[in-house]
Amino acid sequence: MYTNMVSGPIFLIENPSLLGNVMQKIQIDSESETVIERSDYPPEKIRQIMANEIVAVLGYGVQGRGQSLNMKDNGVNVIIGQRENSKSWDLAVKDGWVPGKTLFPMEEAAAKGTIIQYLLSDAGQKEQWPKLLPHLTKGKALYFSHGFSIVYKDQTHVIPPADIDVILVAPKGSGTSVRRLFLEGKGINSSYAIFQDATGKAYDRARSLGIAIGSGYLFETTFQKEVFSDLTGERGVLMGAIYGLWLAQYEVLRANGHSASESFNETVEEATQSLYPLIAENGMDWMYANCSTTAQRGALDWFKKFHDASKPVFEELYRSVADGSETRRTLESNSHPDYRKNLEVELKEIADSEMWRAGAAVRALRPERANDKK
Ligand SMILES: NC(=O)c1ccc[n+]([C@@H]2O[C@H](COP(=O)([O-])OP(=O)(O)OC[C@H]3O[C@@H](n4cnc5c(N)ncnc54)[C@H](OP(=O)(O)O)[C@@H]3O)[C@@H](O)[C@H]2O)c1
Numbered sequence: 258m259y260t261n262m263v264s265g266p267i268f269l270i271e272n273p274s275l276l277g278n279v280m281q282k283i284q285i286d287s288e289s290e291t292v293i294e295r296s297d298y299p300p301e302k303i304r305q306i307m308a309n310e311i312v313a314v315l316g317y318g319v320q321g322r323g324q325s326l327n328m329k330d331n332g333v334n335v336i337i338g339q340r341e342n343s344k345s346w347d348l349a350v351k352d353g354w355v356p357g358k359t360l361f362p363m364e365e366a367a368a369k370g371t372i373i374q375y376l377l378s379d380a381g382q383k384e385q386w387p388k389l390l391p392h393l394t395k396g397k398a399l400y401f402s403h404g405f406s407i408v409y410k411d412q413t414h415v416i417p418p419a420d421i422d423v424i425l426v427a428p429k430g431s432g433t434s435v436r437r438l439f440l441e442g443k444g445i446n447s448s449y450a451i452f453q454d455a456t457g458k459a460y461d462r463a464r465s466l467g468i469a470i471g472s473g474y475l476f477e478t479t480f481q482k483e484v485f486s487d488l489t490g491e492r493g494v495l496m497g498a499i500y501g502l503w504l505a506q507y508e509v510l511r512a513n514g515h516s517a518s519e520s521f522n523e524t525v526e527e528a529t530q531s532l533y534p535l536i537a538e539n540g541m542d543w544m545y546a547n548c549s550t551t552a553q554r555g556a557l558d559w560f561k562k563f564h565d566a567s568k569p570v571f572e573e574l575y576r577s578v579a580d581g582s583e584t585r586r587t588l589e590s591n592s593h594p595d596y597r598k599n600l601e602v603e604l605k606e607i608a609d610s611e612m613w614r615a616g617a618a619v620r621a622l623r624p625e626r627a628n629d630k631k
Contacts, residue, residue, distance in 0.1 A: 281474075293475040295444070298468040300331060306465040307333050313370025314338065315363050315389070316377040317345040319432030320402050324374065326352065327439045327471035335359070338366025367392035372462060374400040380591035382406045383413040390418075396455070398422035398462050404484030407452055409584040423452040424463035426470060427483050435471050444473025452480050488578040493571055502563075507612050517615035524612075526619050 281292040298306075314325040315338040328335045337360045339346045346360070354360035367373055367389055375382055375389070383406065393399060399417050401407065404425060406415035417423050428435050428447045438445050449467045451459045467475040478486075491497070503524050510520035536544050545556060577583050590596065607613060620626065 303465045312372045313366040314374045317349045321376040323432035323435035324470040331469040338363040372398040379405045395420040404480035422459040425450040426467040439471035447472040448478040521615040
């Protein structure tokens with residue numbers, strides 16, 4: 258049965274005690290969290306903390322690209338480590354990184370860096386670890402954007418030496434948004450965590466890098482909580498569950514004689530174009546209070562049923578994350594030599610499905626896109 262688990266007010270209050278700075282605190286009932294904002298790490302402070310650091314970003318994928326370009330714009334001394342003869346290397350050159358100066362093969366960059374940002378894909382991190390390990394010398398910092406490699410060490414064998422810092426900053430969104438929002442003067446929220454503080458500098462290193470990569474604000478977590486919540490979120494409401502729900506509703510509408518465009522509009526287009534931006538701005542509580550009374554009655558009655566039906570699935574998902582099954586599946590599938598080929602077959606099936614062909618047709622009709630074609 259549905260029960261309302263979280264209630265009570267949330268306040269933003271100031272906490273003058275931390276590091277002598279005035280930092281924001283979020284208070285939700287009896288729980289309070291300190292939040293690090295850009296004003297806590299202004300550009301001069303970042304440059305001061307980073308003055309003697311060389312940040313080597315290993316991997317020029319979506320995160321490596323977004324984070325490194327933002328850090329460079331924030332005055333951090335950044336170099337890139339990327340395997341040569343690859344599309345990512347070519348993209349780095351196109352973005353202005355200079356081979357032999359600011360762009361190097363991975364091991365060369367790792368040798369030069371004092372902070373190593375390990376931003377290969379998670380399967381790539383496991384594979385390249387033996388080559389990275391000799392470069393993790395005393396006093397350096399190893400930085401992740403996911404708790405994956407460290408938390409599932411039994412499967413990844415990523416076990417850092419004790420005399421280095423091990424830190425994490427995990428943007429809560431795509432690397433593409435990390436760059437795009439930064440250029441728009443906005444920022445993505447990130448979590449940060451310290452796994453090892455060997456030098457006494459780990460907190461300052463993590464927080465200043467967190468702001469330098471373009472985060473709007475940072476909230477503290479642990480490596481384990483980051484990876485458990487992240488794997489649950491992307492398999493759940495962010496990607497897996499939402500698509501499952503959309504597809505189920507689309508199929509039911511189609512089976513009952515609704516046109517493809519009507520079914521897609523009622524399932525996806527209205528959600529993403531109208532409701533989600535309003536929910537982002539004001540919350541679902543506001544949305545419920547500001548829709549038609551007909552929609553309101555229906556949503557109030559039916560959300561409990563969907564909650565009760567999906568909660569056991571979320572519980573199963575969380576167990577599968579916590580016991581390492583999801584990691585095993587990810588590593589096995591992503592390390593397979595045919596990984597790309599098999600993935601493309603699965604992705605093509607979705608892209609070719611009626612629902613997303615209908616989606617492409619409906620999106621093309623948006624007035625701003627229709628005008629583009631004229
Ligand atoms: N994607 C996101 O938006 C997101 C969000 C938050 C956190 N994260 C985390 O950020 C980290 C980086 O993720 P990402 O999505 O940016 O990765 P990605 O786009 O998949 O980037 C892959 C990078 O890793 C390199 N790479 C992959 N396998 C390799 C191997 N076996 N040997 C050497 N290099 C290899 C790729 O080089 P090639 O181009 O040469 O293959 C590329 O530079 C991960 O820990 C991820 O969980 C990602």
